[in-house]
Amino acid sequence: MRYSIFSLARNAFGHHEGWPAAWRSPEPKQSYDVVIVGGGGHGLATAYYLAALHGIRDVAVIEKGWLGGGNTGRNTTIIRSNYLWDESAHLYEHSLKLYEGLSRELNFNIMLSQRGVLNLAHNLHDLRELSRRVNAIRLNGIDSEVLTPVQIKAMVPILDTSPDVRYPVLGASLQRRGGVARHDAVAWGFARGADARGVDVIQNCEVTGIRQRNGAVEGVETSRGYIRARKVGVVVAGHASVLAAMAGFRLPIESHPLQALVSEPIKPIHHSVVMSNAVHVYVSQSDKGELVIGAGIDGYDSYAQRGSFPVIEDQMGALVELFPIFSRLKMLRHWAGIVDTCPDASPIISKTPVKHLYFNCGWGTGGFKATPGSGWVFAHTIAHDAPHALNAAFTLDRFSTGALIDEHGAAAVAH
Amino acid sequence: MLLIECPWCGPREESEFHCGGEAHIVRPLHPEQLSDPEWADYLFMRSNPKGPHRERWVHEAGCGRWFNVERDTVTHEITAVYRMGGPPPNPSAAPGRKR
Ligand SMILES: Cc1cc2nc3c(=O)[nH]c(=O)nc-3n(C[C@H](O)[C@H](O)[C@H](O)COP(=O)(O)OP(=O)(O)OC[C@H]3O[C@@H](n4cnc5c(N)ncnc54)[C@H](O)[C@@H]3O)c2cc1C
Numbered sequence A: 001m002r003y004s005i006f007s008l009a010r011n012a013f014g015h016h017e018g019w020p021a022a023w024r025s026p027e028p029k030q031s032y033d034v035v036i037v038g039g040g041g042h043g044l045a046t047a048y049y050l051a052a053l054h055g056i057r058d059v060a061v062i063e064k065g066w067l068g069g070g071n072t073g074r075n076t077t078i079i080r081s082n083y084l085w086d087e088s089a090h091l092y093e094h095s096l097k098l099y100e101g102l103s104r105e106l107n108f109n110i111m112l113s114q115r116g117v118l119n120l121a122h123n124l125h126d127l128r129e130l131s132r133r134v135n136a137i138r139l140n141g142i143d144s145e146v147l148t149p150v151q152i153k154a155m156v157p158i159l160d161t162s163p164d165v166r167y168p169v170l171g172a173s174l175q176r177r178g179g180v181a182r183h184d185a186v187a188w189g190f191a192r193g194a195d196a197r198g199v200d201v202i203q204n205c206e207v208t209g210i211r212q213r214n215g216a217v218e219g220v221e222t223s224r225g226y227i228r229a230r231k232v233g234v235v236v237a238g239h240a241s242v243l244a245a246m247a248g249f250r251l252p253i254e255s256h257p258l259q260a261l262v263s264e265p266i267k268p269i270h271h272s273v274v275m276s277n278a279v280h281v282y283v284s285q286s287d288k289g290e291l292v293i294g295a296g297i298d299g300y301d302s303y304a305q306r307g308s309f310p311v312i313e314d315q316m317g318a319l320v321e322l323f324p325i326f327s328r329l330k331m332l333r334h335w336a337g338i339v340d341t342c343p344d345a346s347p348i349i350s351k352t353p354v355k356h357l358y359f360n361c362g363w364g365t366g367g368f369k370a371t372p373g374s375g376w377v378f379a380h381t382i383a384h385d386a387p388h389a390l391n392a393a394f395t396l397d398r399f400s401t402g403a404l405i406d407e408h409g410a411a412a413v414a415h
Numbered sequence B: 001m002l003l004i005e006c007p008w009c010g011p012r013e014e015s016e017f018h019c020g021g022e023a024h025i026v027r028p029l030h031p032e033q034l035s036d037p038e039w040a041d042y043l044f045m046r047s048n049p050k051g052p053h054r055e056r057w058v059h060e061a062g063c064g065r066w067f068n069v070e071r072d073t074v075t076h077e078i079t080a081v082y083r084m085g086g087p088p089p090n091p092s093a094a095p096g097r098k099r
């Protein structure tokens, strides 16, 4: 069914009780051309583009929980493409461009709001580094500019820009095309689009083993039986190492909790996205009025989807330092996701030592912004058994060759 | 919040410590003889297990000394604390380094 103003009106008369399910929930078949492990945004986008662009429709997405219940549904939804190195800039910009047309392409409102993302500088070094970045980013044809404190104050009046604070705001970079989107909608939109093209989206089905013969993948063991597959793509974020162990190799990945909070809802007051790497906080306001607040990772390995209070305390301290007006807000909800951090803070979208087994992981704290682009290049990689030019540098091999793509400055804390 | 037992200072709260990641990764004696993938394995590859994990911690805001901890990465329960260079306890409980 196509969603439109007419379908909305028609269903309003039926008290919205007549909407059909947005995707089927089929029983897993015994075999598929391609099995995608992980029903987060990246896995669903991969399946969608396999069917939509590569004509590969005999595909299943296998999710152990519910769609988007991993990091996709837990993230602070900041989208931007202002990355330093050419490889990353091209990949993230491709993704941002796909985002810009995604609601139309999927016929599903992902609520993309390009309200501008500001990254603050608090000392001279920050400011020089930030200017260098802006120049590099502009050379790649991506919008980016440096703002003075006066310009920042005009854009975000509630930000404390007085010079006598512990971390004065000396400047900021701004990507006007950056912003936020509705995370669930991204997952659901891709699921619905993939389903409409014949993909089986299977929830509550955990992959427990990866079968191979003569160095090539044969299929996956699941909690609902064995499923044969000619090719398998694994996109499980924080669980990447667990799946790699099933296939008999290791990854340069560590899994950490990343926490976020939302405040009680308040009237619209914060109209952009503000991030600060130096004091470790980033904040936007949702359409419901809640502040959406994120920080840095907890320092130890964990699969627990919960973090520690010292991190929250630091995060709240930073928030109130920047926005004194928020000091009496109550926090409403708090949670964590398990992020897959990579030594160079760049993703791995790659073939593996096992033939026809592909991994897409290492997005760490910042992969929501890459969801459509990641699925797009991963689908290409699986369909052609070779990477697209956009992800050719993001191989697992780069840790042996030394060609790392160090994006700590763009990604370590911030998203 | 974790309560971590420093072998020298006793139980202190997590914020006094810093986690140094997976323990028992031995630096190869002759790095020049390793292939690039072998060197990458030493430098970058990690077991990152879901379950018991042996890791290094440093009492940064205390005595400044390093030690080993065995901790479950799902429950966060600390099952052992032992000194640097010491043999890992509970050999049956931990998966060790998977290849
Ligand atoms: C608190 C927080 C804030 C963040 N903020 C931002 C941000 O502002 N901007 C940004 O760009 N990024 C952000 N990120 C990062 C972003 O959320 C992730 O990089 C991205 O969503 C990863 O998407 P994914 O589809 O790969 O992973 P996920 O959505 O985690 O999907 C992986 C799926 O695999 C499933 N799975 C795991 N093991 C198995 C198995 N054995 N069998 C079957 N299924 C399995 C999981 O259940 C999960 O649903 C944030 C993350 C967190 C946690």
Ligand SMILES: [Zn+2]
Pocket: B006, B007, B008, B009, B010, B059, B062, B063, B064, B065
């Ligand atoms: Zn001590």
